[in-house]
Amino acid sequence: MTTTSLDAATLDLLTGSVRELFAALPAGGDLGPALDELGWAEVAAEDPATATTLLFTEQGRSLACTRALDAVLLAELDPVLPPARGTRAVLLPTPADGDEPSRHGSTLTGVLLAPPGTVDEIVVATTHLADGERSVQLDVHPAPVLAPLAHPVQGFDTAGWVTVSGARPSSPHERIPAGTAWTAAAAAAQRALAAEILGTCDAALRIAVRHASDRRQFGRPIAEFQAVRHRLAEGLVALEGARGVLRSAWEVTDDPGGAMWAAALAKLQAGRAQARIMRDVVQVHGAMGVSREGSVHRYVSRAAALDVLLGGRRLLAESMGTAMLLTAGIDPVARL
């Protein structure tokens, strides 16, 4: 169990620094040096739950696009991999596969947070099925090998992600059995993504609160109408519930099975919260909510994009529901 060891004043200070850091970060900028300057490694070592949640919440709030998620995955994967030859990124499963790496075969699909040219090596997890046993292998490819397969993600969000799709390269640097490292990495990434989604939600909800308090119709702020204020209160309920599940996920990280469940649950709740909150935030903004002149649409599209990474809410709900029904003794609630 992780206990919060950072006091409230330190936390406020850190939140302020991280927020400034994201505000100053140029598009496509590297978070690493700025975090080093903050002494982030020490903070993260002292209280990983608070540090990770804070960093990704602020990333979500600022709508920044960084490779911070790669760092989260690599923290779990690097220990089983040979020493890196330069910088590494991780190929994330394509959204249709949820948190399951693509099956071994002639084609390779996935998503990168940034173009392959920005790193030296790319770690590709692949699911192998042999004699009914499922295992995950980690292939380390030189980044240029994947460059021909990479295309910028075309869609309504502009996070700068890259899809990888095409014939699987034949010659990885290394192929290593992942053991439980992939499961742990995916769980850690789901917790980080949940925090990032909730950061976008928090920012969007605040914008809506301000708008509803300022915008006057019928001679008074629209926030005075229950049709408006109750939507925003519902958003708060969704946000607080999802935050609770995320915090609880950080309390079971020592137990691999529990960690996997709790992380998926946190990601599911965050995904559902964003769907609810973004719908209401847009509605509260009226016509301004559907126009690109305002800022709301950026939160809507980012949250939706983050939702589909490593298990979208529908996919997760279905796979978790299946496991609950078919695996005796699984009760995620009882674990909390």
Place this chain on the structure above:
Amino acid sequence: MPSEMDEFVATAREFLDANATRRSGSADLPEWGVGEDRITYFSTDPPEVDAAKVAESRAWQRTRYENGFGWVTGPRAYGGRELSTLHDLVYDGLEAEYDVPDTGVLSLIGLGMIGPTILAHARDHIKDRYLPAMYRGDAIACQLFSEPSAGSDLASVETRAVRDGDDWVVDGQKVWTSVAQHAQIGLCLCRTNPDLPKHKGITALLVDMSAPGVEVRPLRQMSGGADFNEVFLTGVRVPDDHRLGEVDGGWRVALTTLMNERATVGGEGAGPAARALSLPFLTELLRANGRLDDGATRRRLAELYADQAATEYLNHQAIRKLRAGTQPGPEASVSKLMYARNLTRGAHFAAEVVGPRLIADTGEWGTYSWTELLLSTPALRILGGTEEIMKNILAERVLGLPKEPSIDSRSPFRELRRSGTAGS
């Protein structure tokens, strides 16, 4: 602190072992197709069964009280232990492992809400007279608050109290009053000065429910039970020393009660409904209905569980905050909302699975029995502050949205009634 708590736990355990039977682990989970086919939330027992259960509750509360567990947080002068809310929660957790009578009829309103209000606002001899009686299980208390025209807008109560010598004479009607049929005393909000604004002309009186002029009539709910009532007060005489707080200062008294109400509702996690909505039971429901393979059903099941996990964690967190000596924040209102909603969604989930057998009792086990739970859930979204009122609180106090315009807070209550703003 830890050793003191360990000692408390040890004495509580000793008391429970000596006076109650520990549940066997599996007895807590209902088995599909076995035993009584009922999923109750509110009582639907006939009056004689109900009365027998109330007698058992009183007897168990008396045993607790005599052994120092009747009012863990209460002052020693009234038989309490002067321990923290955390001790109270720890005791509840321990007691849940034993098969003991449910004391909700005494505790939810009387001991949980009215007791603390009497303690804060009554004169000493009134405290001496009622508090030990309440916590010993002799006096059940009810909340004579809501009226036909004053529900969410509680400050619009119209029940009149007029001073006559050393007494007040009370006339009016209360409604949706839980446990009034069992109660010995009731905390009644009365209009004493209609010339003041609505929050300012209210006085709180402690009414003897057996006094002449008090008439309790049951209200049957759609779930079949009748555990709340309407209460008619006709020329009821209440001595002035039974007043809580100042004359016309009853709203402050009411706020003490309501604050304790929010703390009470939302924390209950046991009972037949929670057991019916547990994963093993729902799995059997789906198996029996051939729905294990349905993708949409699986999704909804996972979502139900995710929501339950969220609610449990928020409750958990509130307890931890108490442990750390801080007051729970907005998560109390949030978890009250979520708790009611989870039960509602759970009941709807089951209703959708059993289909038309929810409406017509075919005698098939585990089908029609969901009706009672389904019909109980709307009440959960209303009692203890409607969802709409809770959302107003969250909007104003947590999100910082502007207050709703209140057109009726400053004018004298008498004018509001005339203009039809209060009630209809």
